[in-house]
Amino acid sequence: MSLRARLLLTLGLTLALLWGVAAAWLMRDLEEKFVETLDQRLAQSARMVAGLVLQLPFDVWEDAEHPVLSIPPIEGLACQVHSPQGEIMARTHADMDAILAPGEGGHTYRQAGDVTWRVFTYERGGIVITTADRMDERDMLLGGVIRMTVVPFIVALVGSMFALWLGVWRGLAPLTRLRESLANRHPDALAPVATYGLPKEIRPLIETLNTLLERVQQTIIREQRFTNDAAHELRTPLTAIKTHLQVARRVEGQAAITSLNYAEEGVVRLSSTLDQLLTLARVEGRVRFDDGEASRVADVAEHALADSQHNKSARFVVSPHWPDVALAMPRELAITALRNLLDNAINHGPADALINFDAQWEPGERHLTFSVSDQGPGVDGATIEQLTQRFWRASKQQGSGLGLAIVAAIAERFGGEVTFVSPAEGGFTARLVVPVAGS
Amino acid sequence: MHVLLIEDDPLVASGIRAGLMTFDFVVDHVSTGSAARQAMRTVASDVVILDRGLPDGDGLQLLAEWREQGNDVPVLVLTARDAVRDRVDGLQGGADDYLVKPFDLDELVARLHALLRRVAGRSSGLIAHGALCLDPTAREVYVDEQLIMLSRRELVLLETFLQSPRSVLSADQLKDSLYGMNDDVESNALNVHIHHLRRKLGSGVIETVRGLGYRLGKPEAVHAAGTPYKGQL
Numbered sequence: 001m002s003l004r005a006r007l008l009l010t011l012g013l014t015l016a017l018l019w020g021v022a023a024a025w026l027m028r029d030l031e032e033k034f035v036e037t038l039d040q041r042l043a044q045s046a047r048m049v050a051g052l053v054l055q056l057p058f059d060v061w062e063d064a065e066h067p068v069l070s071i072p073p074i075e076g077l078a079c080q081v082h083s084p085q086g087e088i089m090a091r092t093h094a095d096m097d098a099i100l101a102p103g104e105g106g107h108t109y110r111q112a113g114d115v116t117w118r119v120f121t122y123e124r125g126g127i128v129i130t131t132a133d134r135m136d137e138r139d140m141l142l143g144g145v146i147r148m149t150v151v152p153f154i155v156a157l158v159g160s161m162f163a164l165w166l167g168v169w170r171g172l173a174p175l176t177r178l179r180e181s182l183a184n185r186h187p188d189a190l191a192p193v194a195t196y197g198l199p200k201e202i203r204p205l206i207e208t209l210n211t212l213l214e215r216v217q218q219t220i221i222r223e224q225r226f227t228n229d230a231a232h233e234l235r236t237p238l239t240a241i242k243t244h245l246q247v248a249r250r251v252e253g254q255a256a257i258t259s260l261n262y263a264e265e266g267v268v269r270l271s272s273t274l275d276q277l278l279t280l281a282r283v284e285g286r287v288r289f290d291d292g293e294a295s296r297v298a299d300v301a302e303h304a305l306a307d308s309q310h311n312k313s314a315r316f317v318v319s320p321h322w323p324d325v326a327l328a329m330p331r332e333l334a335i336t337a338l339r340n341l342l343d344n345a346i347n348h349g350p351a352d353a354l355i356n357f358d359a360q361w362e363p364g365e366r367h368l369t370f371s372v373s374d375q376g377p378g379v380d381g382a383t384i385e386q387l388t389q390r391f392w393r394a395s396k397q398q399g400s401g402l403g404l405a406i407v408a409a410i411a412e413r414f415g416g417e418v419t420f421v422s423p424a425e426g427g428f429t430a431r432l433v434v435p436v437a438g439s
Numbered sequence: 440m441h442v443l444l445i446e447d448d449p450l451v452a453s454g455i456r457a458g459l460m461t462f463d464f465v466v467d468h469v470s471t472g473s474a475a476r477q478a479m480r481t482v483a484s485d486v487v488i489l490d491r492g493l494p495d496g497d498g499l500q501l502l503a504e505w506r507e508q509g510n511d512v513p514v515l516v517l518t519a520r521d522a523v524r525d526r527v528d529g530l531q532g533g534a535d536d537y538l539v540k541p542f543d544l545d546e547l548v549a550r551l552h553a554l555l556r557r558v559a560g561r562s563s564g565l566i567a568h569g570a571l572c573l574d575p576t577a578r579e580v581y582v583d584e585q586l587i588m589l590s591r592r593e594l595v596l597l598e599t600f601l602q603s604p605r606s607v608l609s610a611d612q613l614k615d616s617l618y619g620m621n622d623d624v625e626s627n628a629l630n631v632h633i634h635h636l637r638r639k640l641g642s643g644v645i646e647t648v649r650g651l652g653y654r655l656g657k658p659e660a661v662h663a664a665g666t667p668y669k670g671q672l
Contacts, residue, residue, distance in 0.1 A: 240451045
């Protein structure tokens, strides 16, 4: 159900109900008061007549030409005066003896034919006076009063319904405009939604939406850049391979062999980039790496050294005593992260300088810190920020630009972190903080 | 034809260079934008192959500079990014053609020839001049449908003249088309090649413009020197 329909229904029903109850209440009070007022009028008329009759000397009645006085009738009101002997002394209507016959004191209803009367009987000094009202006249009068009251009520009700509809329609117009502008958007458009002219209740919502849009856009840009970079990194060696193979077909002898060698170099580079990309994708994805083997620090460090050293002649200063503890991360990933840090040091440090490879851990601590230091030129502060970006690298000739990104991804996955320090006087230290297994 | 290759990846560059050389192109390779600016100032290149991702900036930046300076050397942009946006950027940035890596060597060569042809205002792949006809792709020269054997340098030199049929070309310009920046050139090498061309195609095929350089001769001056040449190349 739409917000507008819900508002209209709730408010409309409430309004109609309240107006209805108020009208019913008013009607009941009006009717009671009306009956009371007319009854009072009837009683007062009787008392007034009694007062008048009693002030006259009694023989006036005896001397009268007619034994029964006829009083000219007042509209809608009948009156009859009875002597203490029960004779009719005076009356307004000659044909209403039965209705106006003296009865018990007070108000009663009496029926004559199809006309109902309201009768009041009053006794004073032996004289009984009855007064009567026609009920149908009373009802007509009441009907008139009610009609005069109900019309403004209905007008007010209709008016407030219209005001309600207009208010809801205008109040929700910004939402409608917003919905339309969102619906008309190009699916790829991630520009922020304009908040101009929006009521302040909706503004926070739109601002939140805009923040989300911005984040989505940034993610998309990052992913596009990654795809672009990945395409570049994969296509470049592929181009080298293809071109050199085509050259090899066109030339002979040593030139052909040279080209084939180049092509092979391209294949090596391509496959290493692919390996790194796959590793990164697996680390960032949900693939499980557990092989059930504990990753003891000494064992992990030894494997990382063996993996990194086998094609370069680098010299290491390795910690003489590795902490006797296991890491809370798969062995394979710990080795990969350390090997990448060592490779980085080998590639950027001077050929014959020493590389320090160490680990710091105090018993009881929950994290262990590996550190790898080289004596290369180091990097400046702005570059340190970029080191773990995917495909960032110092120069085209060195690696795929994914090594440190993989280290960072591994650290992140297991709640650790990797930090770099490069003092102004040169040298570069990478610190990898990794969690230690609980027991 | 002299090609300036601006490509930062050494492996790709060596491949393109070796490939183009088998098609008789003279290739000079630089790997940075600043080196490319330097080369553009010193060497008269007939066509430029420009990689977009250079270590010191986007190749398109370089291209924009040249176009601003009024340099209209044909430029073929190479890129590993194939998004339509990238292509459009490249072509709007003043590139004459666009090739996505990895490409076919034959395609690269065909496109380079097409660019050279467009610059010379020709629509056919063959370059004709009177009785003379040169096929740039097959690297063959005919006079009256007779195959004439030319050495590689002679063919390149003739091609250079045919590309600019009405211009006077200086000795330096001609040397740039024949040799790379690092080639050792003997001082009279150009004269020797011109001499050979005149011997094989008629003495009027190349005219000497005193003090300025050389120019392609009138179409009617071309004729095969007797029987097809069978001497050493």
